[in-house]
Amino acid sequence: MNDVSLETIVSLCKRRGFIYQGSDIYGGLAGTWDYGPLGVQLKRNISSLWWKTFVEDRDDMYGIDAAILMNQKVWQASGHVSGFSDPLFACENCKNRFRADHLVETWIEKHPSELEQTEHPDYNQSAETLNEYKNLFKMACPSCGQSALSDVRQFNMMFQTHVGAIQDETSVSYLRPETAQGMFVNFKNVVDSFYPDLPFGMAQIGKAFRNEIAPRDFIFRVRELEQMEIEVFIEPAGWREQFDTWLELQKQYLLALGLPESRIHQVEIGPEDRAHYSEYSVDTEFDFPFGQKELLGCAYRTDYDLTKHQAASGKHLEYRPKNGDAPFIPHVIEPTFGLDRLVLAVISSSYVEDEVNGEKRTYLKLPIHLAPVKVAVSPLLKNKPELVAKAREVYALLKKEFGAVMWDDNGNIGKRYRRQDEIGTPYCVVIDFDTLEGATIDTVTVRNRDTTEQERVKLSDLISRLR
């Protein structure tokens, strides 16, 4: 388990400019968070490593960036319009809403004799049946006790909008609840352009939207999220082997982010809990400050999506093997990554408190390739123009080389170290009088975040020392 509290992480993120409440000055908007200057850099470093690992370094992966708004037929075909919703009764009296199927099923369990005495249709989960049961047995609101329940209403998790000037059912569209469909609808395009051998994959990083009933746990469960998803198109035979390979690749990526292996748990999802498109799923869970929760998913989507889209669109979505075998619809393995959750995992697991000279010190033990600031450069004294000028030179040199370099001349040197520690800067470079003259001319102090040790480094060796 992680011993740092979520509250501590939230406070640090706000104070140091990683993550702010969305729409902050208006009191916020539930389930939305804004990334500040350091947060966006950290997030970008995480997603860049992902893109490099899974797209650039492979020769069987095709990156895309599909539109968030899609033809509503996409979501009808994918099953999200009907399947991405729960049947609810709303109480006209107290305005509470309840899962209709749960309510009816619970009632049936508790009232077997009443059920026997009255003629009733066979139970199923259709809206029609749920309404009949509710009316026939005069079911009451579990909250206020009044028999004032509405007929079934669907609460869909998708945000709905209208495209164009006319707002009717033909102009309905949705903010995508997953990026995956952008890849399925482009499957034919990519095959036509590149004609890759199976197996090959499509990859995408982008926003997705879910109208969660209860956003929770900081950036863990949110209404606007960023996904990094891969659809791997395969021949169905031997799917399990490839599935396991991808599970392992997911784990390797987490280790490359510096996440401790002891906090990573891969858990098979039971049939009851799987998504409507999935025949087999394994979640990769992580020990967050609020417990072990889902970080990544991997699902065997079979040929569900392409088959649905082929039927609905009327377009051929089969893959035609180059050896002349019969065309078929490829099956799909989907490794999916929650980018915001990865940011939270990285920050919360790299949070360290220790003691330096008897005083508490807080630092983020970020891997150097993820740190939003690689190096901070300081003149020892900010009121000595010769030190400042030399420090500016060094700063310009490092900035050109590394980019993510920060100028810091605030307060005294100890304060700067502590401040850089808290945002996870691996190295601080300090220019002092010894840099300017004597036997130590053109050397600087390099201070290490994790050990707090300092060493004297020649300017000519500085870049290679920091790389």
Next chain:
RNA sequence: GCGGGUGUCGUAUAGCGGUUAUUAUCCCAGUUUUCCAAACUGGUGACGGGAGUUCGACUCUCCCCACCCGCACCA
């Protein structure tokens, strides 16, 4: 969505039916050869939002919003 809790400078906090709204830290401008949050001087900055009660509300009441903890939900 239900139940419980919380909401005061960026952060962490004190307080009261009438205050110049406390303290620390951060931040800003200075002084100081200042290498692990040194000291000193000066400065900016807050009662989540809206109604109501009251002569007067940060304080009491109601509604809303947000966050936290349980439950439910998580295609």
